[in-house]
Amino acid sequence: MTQLSTPTPTVNAVGTSGSDFDVDERGTFRALVEAFVSLFIAVLLFRTFAAEGYMISTGSMAPCLLGFHKRIVCPTCQITFPFGTAYDTDEDPDAESVVANRTRAVCPNCGQHGIDVSEVPRNHGDQLLVNKQAYLYRPPRRWDVIVFRNPAHPTEAYVKRAVGLPGERIQIQGGDVIIDGQIARKNYAQQVATRILVHDHDYRPTDDDEFEPHWKCVDETEDDLERSKTTVWTAGSKSFQLRGGNVRRPDKTPLAWVEYHHWIRSGGLHDTSVPLSQWPEDLNSSLVPDAGLKFDPKNSEFHVTGALSKEVARKLMELTTDQVFYRAVQDLYEASHIVPISDEYGYNPPDEVGTPNPVLDLMLSARVAWQGGAGEFVVEMTNGASVYSVVFDIVRREVSLFVDVLPDGVTIGTRADTRHSESEAVVSAPWPSSFTEAGGLIEVSLIDRQVLIAINGKPVMEPAAIDLPRNVQPPRIPVRFGARGVDIKMSQLKLYRDVYYTESRSRHAVNRPYELGPDEFFVLGDNSPVSHDSRRWDKPTVPRKHLIGKPFLVHLPSKPGNLRIGNQEIHLRIPDWERIRFLR
Structure with missing residues (x-):
């Protein structure tokens, strides 16, 4: 369980200062006592009726919310990631008793195995400030993070994500949440809140012969004469750049592509x-x-x-x-060495979780800047059945979505150049005014069987619903971007995946839909492989009367620190400012 503990509040006594008037000692003492009592009552009332602090101890909501963990810096790619030291699967509530058996981690970014974490100090879990008034006048919404009392042990507080709402029939299928026979879709803010980093292009090994870049420039032109006319991308240390703005007929020029290959170092069952x-x-x-x-x-x-x-x-x-x-x-x-993206977590030890599941639900995030030309740039994503091309037209300042059904045995890495100019767009929308030549952040996702496009943190059109046939083989090249007839730079490349809700070791809402009562909620943890939640509890639902509130702030997180005075070293906890944030 993601069990929460309530931190002991610190109360500061407040006294009165001196004045031009004489005040006897008994009056001063009484004023101090009254001020202390008033402050104590104010804090008590605030905690009782408004907000209260809780600290997370286990890792079922990672990486969104962290329990006891270690902050690991990968020795190969230098990215920092959390590695849990307490999980819902731990039978011993004291996390220290299991830390000794978890001394090796795998970098979720570059795949480096065998990272020794035995000497890394342990961090406390996230501390939440919970709004206890949030659900007095409205029930939780789907995908809300909620704090509630454990139905089996009401004195214990848990934090999970509300997924099934009162009166609904919920089922987990293929990693997705199905509500009353329809897939439950997340909006843009909810996708950002639950997404899990797969690869950050800014963090790549610079001195590692074993590593292969995940993003690769490709040339699909087979004819030597045509290849000589093709403009290709130039790979920088953290970006890709294309110089094609001098092309006279961009629509007749082949697209130059950069593909994502999910490269692994070793292992796998594929x-x-x-x-x-x-x-x-x-x-x-x-x-x-x-x-x-x-x-x-x-x-x-x-x-x-x-x-x-x-x-x-x-x-x-x-x-x-x-x-x-x-x-x-x-x-x-x-x-x-190129495999489908799976639901592995860098937070979890690789040897304590079952067989990974392929994940089709992805989000690409990148910063785009263009300096000239009259062409276009394209983001293509595929679920193995169809290709979804998001075309950014430089001249029209317009974004369009095209859909191309893939023939059997064909992928976006083996088919010919996209000819979306010859087909009709499914939907189009103008660019926001904030998207200028100086650059902007684009995000394209293929999550919950919908295509979502956002620019600078705001969706540019309504998500387009898509179908996914059963038994689709996961693609080995799930996403790529291309351009023609434009001078453009792509940087800050990050690929994310959605939470894949596992069915193994589950008892409820897996083999058949589970019907919720009029005042019941079905809750799930983001760290699905190790989360004990409604899927596994004897009594799977959370009654509304057990709701405590909605966490809105991760406050006062800490990390281990050392203070050296002379020859003595003192271990203490210092604020971790990077983890302070509001929750959506």
């Missing part, structure tokens, strides 16, 4: 195959390392389970002189 017509005659199969490799002569394919290591690939090429086999091994190595 299957990868490449074409291989026949096994080399000089290669003894018994000498092939046992590393998940398999040759399928019937379909002329060479398979591997998980990411093929460099050591195994090198060993394979040492066993034969067959050049065709060499190329197949190289192709298999590269392809096996």
Whole structure:
């Protein structure tokens, strides 16, 4: 459970200062006592009826809200991420007793394994200021973070996200929340509040031979003459730049693309195959390392389970002189390290969670600036069934959405250049006045089966609902951006994913819909793999009478600090200003 504790309030006594009048000692003492009592009563009334502070101890709402955790700086890419030291799955309420077994972390940004966290000091959980009046006159809205009393132990306070509302029939399917047979969709603010970082392009290893960039410039032009006319992106340290503003006919120029490849270092349970017509005659199969490799002569394919290591690939090429086999091994190595995005959390130990689930619901965030030209730039996202092209027209100052159904076996990384100019836009809208040549923040999401487009923190049009056929294979290249006929710079590239609500180890609202009573709420944790919530409780609902309020501020968070006086070092807690924020 995400259990909360109530911090002891600090009360400061207030006395009266001297004046030109004589005041006897008994009057002064009485004034001090009255002031202290009045302040105590004021604080008591404020805590009772207005707001109260709580501290989070466990990690079921991470990364939105943190329990006891460690702040880890990845030694490879230098990004900072939280690593939990207490979870809802802990049977021992004392987190210190389980910290010793959680000494290795995996960077969620670059995938670096085996990061030693044993010597990193532990941080306290987030402290929440809760508005106890929030639900006196209205019930919680869907996706609200709420604080409530544990129905089984009313003296304990928990924090979760309200997902199912009174009278509804709720079910978890494929990571989504289904309400009364329809998917529950989040608006822009709710998507931002729940999104989880997958990759930040600003944090990449600079001295790591094992790392491969996630964003890659590509050239789809096959003809040498056409390739000579194509303008390509230039990759900088933290950005991509295109110089194509001098093109006379942008509409006749191929788009130059930068694709996202979700590259992993090692591991995985995914299957990868490449074409291989026949096994080399000089290669003894018994000498092939046992590393998940398999040759399928019937379909002329060479398979591997998980990411093929460099050591195994090198060993394979040492066993034969067959050049065709060499190329197949190289192709298999590269392809096996690019996998679908999954619901893994850097907050959780990798060995204490079940098999990861592929996630199709993504959001791209980037800062765009253009300096000239009359062309366009495009963001494409796919769920494996269709491609959704968001086209930013420089001349018209207009944003348009185009939909292109993918044929079987075709992905956005293998098909020809997008020809959205030949089709009709599903919806179009003008740019906001805040989006100028100096730059602006664009966000495009494919979350909850809808396409949402925002510029500078505000949606530019109503989200477009989309369908998702069943049994769709997750794409290996889920998003890319391109441009033509424009001088443009793309920076601050971040890719996020939505919460994937897991079904494993769940008892309620999984195999069949669960119907809520007229005063009941169904609550879920953002850290779905380890959260104990309505899916797993004996009594799955939270009655309205158990609601405490709505948290609106993460206040006074702290982090470990050291103070050295002479030869002595004092350990103390200092404010962590970066974590202070209002909650949506």
